[in-house]
Amino acid sequence: xxxxxxxxxxxxxxxxxxxxxxxxxxxxxxxxxxxxxxxxxxxxxxxxxxxxxxxxxxxxxxxxxxxxxxxxxxxxxxxxxxxxxxxxxxxxxxxxxxxxxxxxxxxxxxxxxxxxxxxxxxxxxxxxxxxxxxxxxxxxxxxxxxxxxxxxxxxxxxxxxxxxxxxxxxxxxxxxxxxxxxxxxxxxxxxxxxxxxxxxxxxxxxxxxxxxxxxxxxxxxxxxxxxxxxxxxxxxxxxxxxxxxxxxxxxxxxxxxxxxxxxxxxxxxxxxxxxxxxxxxxxxxxxxxxxxxxxxxxxxxxxxxxxxxxxxxxxxxxxxxxxxxxxxxxxxxxxxxxxxxxxxxxxxxxxxxxxxxxxxxxxxxxxxxxxxxxxxxxxxxxxxxxxxxxxxxxxxxxxxxxxxxxxxxxxxxxxxxxxxxxxxxxxxxxxxxxxxxxxxxxxxxxxxxxxxxxxxxxxxxxxxxxxxxx
Numbered sequence: 001x002x003x004x005x006x007x008x009x010x011x012x013x014x015x016x017x018x019x020x021x022x023x024x025x026x027x028x029x030x031x032x033x034x035x036x037x038x039x040x041x042x043x044x045x046x047x048x049x050x051x052x053x054x055x056x057x058x059x060x061x062x063x064x065x066x067x068x069x070x071x072x073x074x075x076x077x078x079x080x081x082x083x084x085x086x087x088x089x090x091x092x093x094x095x096x097x098x099x100x101x102x103x104x105x106x107x108x109x110x111x112x113x114x115x116x117x118x119x120x121x122x123x124x125x126x127x128x129x130x131x132x133x134x135x136x137x138x139x140x141x142x143x144x145x146x147x148x149x150x151x152x153x154x155x156x157x158x159x160x161x162x163x164x165x166x167x168x169x170x171x172x173x174x175x176x177x178x179x180x181x182x183x184x185x186x187x188x189x190x191x192x193x194x195x196x197x198x199x200x201x202x203x204x205x206x207x208x209x210x211x212x213x214x215x216x217x218x219x220x221x222x223x224x225x226x227x228x229x230x231x232x233x234x235x236x237x238x239x240x241x242x243x244x245x246x247x248x249x250x251x252x253x254x255x256x257x258x259x260x261x262x263x264x265x266x267x268x269x270x271x272x273x274x275x276x277x278x279x280x281x282x283x284x285x286x287x288x289x290x291x292x293x294x295x296x297x298x299x300x301x302x303x304x305x306x307x308x309x310x311x312x313x314x315x316x317x318x319x320x321x322x323x324x325x326x327x328x329x330x331x332x333x334x335x336x337x338x339x340x341x342x343x344x345x346x347x348x349x350x351x352x353x354x355x356x357x358x359x360x361x362x363x364x365x366x367x368x369x370x371x372x373x374x375x376x377x378x379x380x381x382x383x384x385x386x387x388x389x390x391x392x393x394x395x396x397x398x399x400x401x402x403x404x405x406x407x408x409x410x411x412x413x414x415x416x417x418x419x420x421x422x423x424x425x426x427x428x429x430x431x432x433x434x435x436x437x438x439x440x441x442x443x444x445x446x447x448x449x450x451x452x453x454x455x456x457x458x459x460x461x462x463x464x465x466x467x468x469x470x
Contacts, residue, residue, distance in 0.1 A: 074098025077367030083465030214251025215316025
């Protein structure tokens with residue numbers, strides 16, 4: 001077992017020049033009629049079924065109100081909750097504050113960086129998903145003032161609200177890694193699937209060079225909560241598999257440096273990842289914090305959190321997982337946690353079940369910004385939106401919020417081209433299964449197909465307020 005070995009091997013470059021086939025992996029998989037039926041059933045049930053997330057009944061008719069509702073952020077969370085609110089409320093003045101005219105399907109970034117998707121597969125126009133009757137201010141929130149029920153935008157506008165939904169996502173903190181910056185992604189052997197659609201495409205270019213030449217591949221994790229905690233594992237598995245398929249696996253060394261002592265917080269998925277890494281010859285090392293990078297020398301520096309020692313590791317390719325925090329306007333506001341585990345990242349202080357702010361009851365969180373124990377995935381947004389919508393609607397009617405978020409999240413764990421496990425769990429950190437009659441603990445072809453072909457169309461329907469986890 002090699003998980004604690006302090007290896008720093010740098011395999012010899014054999015000068016291979018055979019490039020990996022661009023976008024070949026997904027095109028190689030053919031669907032029979034029977035397989036298509038299985039895929040449709042599995043993706044539909046797995047993504048649309050599941051345990052009840054919102055226990056409050058949906059109103060039989062739209063609720064009349066003149067409430068002013070501001071939604072800070074127009075990503076997956078903001079667009080989904082806007083669509084939901086516009087359906088259950090009649091007469092509300094809803095405003096989305098979102099600067100970008102491009103919406104990215106972020107769960108697809110891992111596949112872009114593996115050549116399965118291209119950039120166009122994860123791009124959409126934000127305007128296409130702004131619900132009818134909802135105002136869109138194309139700017140950012142610069143300041144939150146919850147005591148005055150007001151937000152100030154970067155272009156100097158003040159917006160008063162009756163209810164506020166905070167969903168600006170999170171901030172990638174490359175600045176917390178010495179020597180690292182976002183503009184290094186796609187250069188000097190550096191990749192990062194988190195760095196937007198362009199960053200994922202630039203990562204694929206670096207991955208192809210590594211696949212062709214071999215050498216030392218280094219994969220990092222972060223010492224903070226991150227979007228899709230399994231993503232660093234997925235990109236490790238995919239890069240290894242692509243290198244093997246290109247016939248160059250013998251010239252490449254793979255090392256994953258894990259912060260903490262678990263590859264995954266849920267036992268069965270930790271065991272699956274460890275078993276597959278062992279089979280594939282990927283070395284994983286526990287208790288390492290990624291601290292610095294020297295792109296010129298191609299050296300990464302890690303702190304061993306157990307004994308306090310530091311280690312320099314050479315790399316030919318490195319996947320950087322940046323630390324992640326709440327965006328600065330949230331961190332610097334009274335809305336952030338003031339103490340406890342979520343204070344360091346400035347995450348929004350909410351009750352983990354109602355998603356209502358603990359000190360400002362007319363404020364709710366949706367998506368990555370929420371300071372809750374788990375849940376920074378698109379599946380979480382799908383479960384958040386009806387809870388936020390029903391609880392906000394209850395306040396409008398002077399009722400007690402009763403909708404309940406149980407921590408449900410899902411993130412298919414890819415273990416190679418054509419193989420994935422459908423990961424589902426909640427606050428108990430135990431597996432929850434939408435399909436108890438189907439084995440979800442093993443990595444199977446069908447879950448790869450769900451990830452590659454099934455999830456994306458349902459995601460874009462989610463943005464329109466459809467197929468929410470209610």
